[in-house]
Amino acid sequence: MGIFKKRPTVEIRIIKKKALQMILESAKSSYPNEFGALLRAEEGEISELILLPGTISGNSQAIFQLYMRPIDFSIVGSAHSHPSGNYSPSEADLDFFRRTGSVHVIVGYPYTMRTWAAYNVLGERIELEVL
Numbered sequence: 742m743g744i745f746k747k748r749p750t751v752e753i754r755i756i757k758k759k760a761l762q763m764i765l766e767s768a769k770s771s772y773p774n775e776f777g778a779l780l781r782a783e784e785g786e787i788s789e790l791i792l793l794p795g796t797i798s799g800n801s802q803a804i805f806q807l808y809m810r811p812i813d814f815s816i817v818g819s820a821h822s823h824p825s826g827n828y829s830p831s832e833a834d835l836d837f838f839r840r841t842g843s844v845h846v847i848v849g850y851p852y853t854m855r856t857w858a859a860y861n862v863l864g865e866r867i868e869l870e871v872l
Contacts, residue, residue: 753817753844755786756859756869763790765852768822772850777821779810780844787844787869791816818842826850828857830864838862844869 760780767790768776778790793810810816819841821834828849830838838845839862846869848857859869 751782751785753782753785753787754868754870755872756846757786757788758871760787760789761846761854761857761871764820764822764846764848765854765857768848768850768852771822772852773824775822775824777819779816779841780818780820780846781813781815782817782844783815786872787817787846790820816842818844818846820846820848822852823847823849826856830860835864838864 764776764778767778770776778792780787781789781791791811791813819837826849828847830845830847834845834847838860843862844867845860845862846857847860850856854871859867861867
């Protein structure tokens with residue numbers, strides 16, 4: 742056994758309502774540009790957003806400066822918006838998912854509690870309970 746122990750993985754099943762509302766409000770505020778952030782979870786619940794310094798928002802993409810990502814093992818994935826209203830992952834999203842965690846939230850215009858979805862690292866839709 743090496744000096745580094747593998748951390749046990751916790752399945753993410755819940756997103757706190759306040760965290761989802763923050764994603765939706767941030768997306769509205771960034772419209773017509775994309776919004777992007779990383780997700781932090783504790784005990785299987787997404788509870789916070791992490792905004793990376795230097796993130797660039799454009800009308801068709803959010804560019805993350807991943808070298809600014811903190812050393813934080815509670816980061817479980819990402820959240821971003823699609824101003825087009827289509828909240829299915831694109832090929833670029835799928836590539837990004839592979840580099841940033843296991844759970845990803847995409848919100849679509851008009852950014853309501855009905856226009857979002859969560860995906861795993863492969864881009865398959867998953868269910869998150871909102872609490």
